[in-house]
Amino acid sequence: MARAARRPFVPRYLGVSVLLWGLLAIFGLLAVVGWIVLMVPSLSTVWTDQSLRSTFLPPFSEGYLLGTDNLGRNFAWRLTAGIGVSVFVGVLVAVISVVLGLVIGIFAGYFGRAADAGTNVVIDVTWAFPEILLAIVLAGVLGPGLEAVILALSLTGWAAFARIVRGEVLSLRERDYVAASRVLGYSKVTVSVRHLLPNLLPITMVMAVYFMAVAIVAEAGLSFLGLGAQPPTPSLGGILAQGRDYLNSSWWPVVLAGGALSIMVLVLNYVSDGLRDHLDPRRGVRR
């Protein structure tokens, strides 16, 4: 059955619907919010100001759109700041993992069998530790904190991507233009940068968005365990952990922070799938 070509409903830019770019832009904005939260301590009174006279106010209370938490802090601001921090960590981890994955994957796929075998062992050792486990161990070694979380998630994230890049490189290096460049006397490094990298760009974007989702969940999980962001730094995991202790008296911190987390993951997965369909014509046709 031949499927009629679907006409795009939304305008496109670089072959990708504007909707996806818009969603990505929102995440960029949130990352900036997170950066401000972490870097400008003088603003922090907005989300750390406590008022023990107005604790556990439900959402839509006067002056507090989303109510207050157990210390009477404005929950709307706390949630916003927490989302920002999560996205900031997610973007940072995604960028680091993707760069590491590209470099190591190309190295494995294009620089000979010894390089390939060596990286394979490193990847397998990294894979032996589930992300969360490695993050927990690193948090133990470095001391709990966002730095440990970012390092741990980047150190585990690259492995999966390096495998993918290696696979792509194995097929790319057989292309005529790659062989031609080598014959013309360009070094392997030059060929990698000029020909391999541009071809790897689509899958890189897809995976970067996917890593962001994974990192955001993992960061929240670690902060939930008390190994990530330390109070009073707002983070979704921290809000969930605190909310859990007061489930009897207030449901909104857990429901709202959990909802925000789930929606972010849902949107990122959607964007990642969308990018894959648009950027990679081979996978564009769905069953």
Place this chain on the structure above:
Amino acid sequence: MWYVLQRVGYALLVIFLASLVTFAALRVAPGDAITSMLNPSTTPAEVIAEYRDRLGLDLPIWEQYLRYVGGLLTGDFGISLIDRQPVIEIVLNGALATVILAVAAFIVAFGIGVPAGVLAALHKDSPFDRIVRAIGSFFNSVPNFVLALILVLVFAVQLRWLPVSGTGSWKNLILPTLILAADPCALTMRVTRTSVLEQSGADFTRTLRARGIPTRRVNWVHILRNSLNSVVSLGAVQIRTLLGYTLIVEVIFRWPGLGSQLVQSILNRDYPVASALALLLAVVVVIASALGDLVLRWVDPRIRVSTGGGR
């Protein structure tokens, strides 16, 4: 046979390197065992020296590593810095609790995921298929500790049907099992569905049907068997994810397994316990992935051909 040996050898190599990692983590961690056990300002220097000697902290680094590995091989994992119990006891206690939880989750995930996937594929685009897929993508996006908190809020805090946390009755197992099973179940279902769809269009299926084999038999025996290899290889990957999340879910439900102990030991800076637990979990993952490869080879003769070597 050669392939099996190769695979086992490789797994051992990875385990060896993983032990280097946990050993290094133990060494790099701030504060050594002595400063956590004895107060340096009040303990006489000779006592500290004796302890250093007994724990082998002054030996060259490779000799310390050999002692560490030797200890692991003979079941001597060291002694907890907090309650002075042998680490092996702590680990064994926790392992039982974790295994119960993980096995229960695995059974639920595959017990529901595989049949649901087959049914969804056989009735492609039916309401059942749509609903199952919607539920699947929901479980795939909601992080399981969030799901855990929401379910606790609904079933334990509001409705009071199930306990919030702890152990003691089978009711304590329900929520953690369901939560751990949710994501693997969704994934298993999706993979089974895709792979059954692929197989049901294959030539051998048509031949079987043409030969008059009952549809039910074709679907649930022949197609399912051929679809299972992707499910099996998925299983090995899932053990890794499952173990990772067991850590968090155990903490949420105060389930006294390896995860709770690991997080506790890290927060207490009880490094011998933490490093033993981390290594143990890594070993489980490596063994699972090796077993996955071997089972896959046994289930699917085509792989035997492509990876070379006979049986």
